[in-house]
Structures are given as structure tokens and as C-alpha cells.
Amino acid sequence: REHVLLCFTLGVKQLIVAVNKMDTTEPKFSEERFKEIYKEVTAYVKKVGYNPAIVPMIPISGFNGDNMLEKSEHMPWWKKQKIERKTASFEYETLFDALDNIECPQRPTDKALRLPLQDVYKIGG
Numbered sequence: 001r002e003h004v005l006l007c008f009t010l011g012v013k014q015l016i017v018a019v020n021k022m023d024t025t026e027p028k029f030s031e032e033r034f035k036e037i038y039k040e041v042t043a044y045v046k047k048v049g050y051n052p053a054i055v056p057m058i059p060i061s062g063f064n065g066d067n068m069l070e071k072s073e074h075m076p077w078w079k080k081q082k083i084e085r086k087t088a089s090f091e092y093e094t095l096f097d098a099l100d101n102i103e104c105p106q107r108p109t110d111k112a113l114r115l116p117l118q119d120v121y122k123i124g125g
Helices: 002-009 031-048 095-100
Strands: 017-019 057-059 081-084 089-092
Touching (some): 017 031, 031 057
Parallel strands (some): 017 057
16 A cells, blocks of 8 residues: 555556465465455555556466466466557556556656756765
């Protein structure tokens, strides 16, 4: 929850939600548990200010690598999902597919370069 709010506050325009640890649900890789989490997270994403229709949510297991690069045989209930954006639409089945379809932001190359300043040191001599 804090990550979604922080992303929105910092001006992040695109978001991907990976529901991790699907291998630890009871029963393992449970579709019902994913749907429960999906419903909760979708409501929160909308409450924060994102459009949940364009936020991909993917059930994964980072420990086993399920649905990260290739579709998992442990989750036969997980099918390709489709996202409709203003500029384009895409289908995703894995985390890699969703990451591959992030739209690159336009950089303001005609403006001055901005660098974040983390700390100022005064060195006395």
C-alpha cells in the first residue's frame, strides 16, 4: 500500500503489481487467494488515483520463478490478460511481458538538466 501511494506522490505514471509468494498460499497457487488480493489492491490503486484498468496484476512466485519469464504450469487458471491504453493495447501473461510493454516517457530535451541533491557537505579547513 505504501509503495502505491509513494509512487503516485512521486509522479510515477505507470504501475505493475506482482502478487508474490503464490507458492505459500493454502492451497498452493490458489486462484481464490489471488482474486481476493486482486480485489483489495484494485480498490486501493483506484483510491490512490491510478486507473486500475491499465495496471497489470500478475500472480508470481519469485522463489520458484513462476510467471516471471515463462508461464507457470502451477497456475493453469492464469490466462493472458489484455490492457487497453489510449496509445496502444497489449496482452501479458508474465511479469516479463508486462515490463516489456512499459511506455517510455518523453524526455524534455529542450529544458535544463535536473539532478537530485541528496546532501550538502561543508568542509572546513
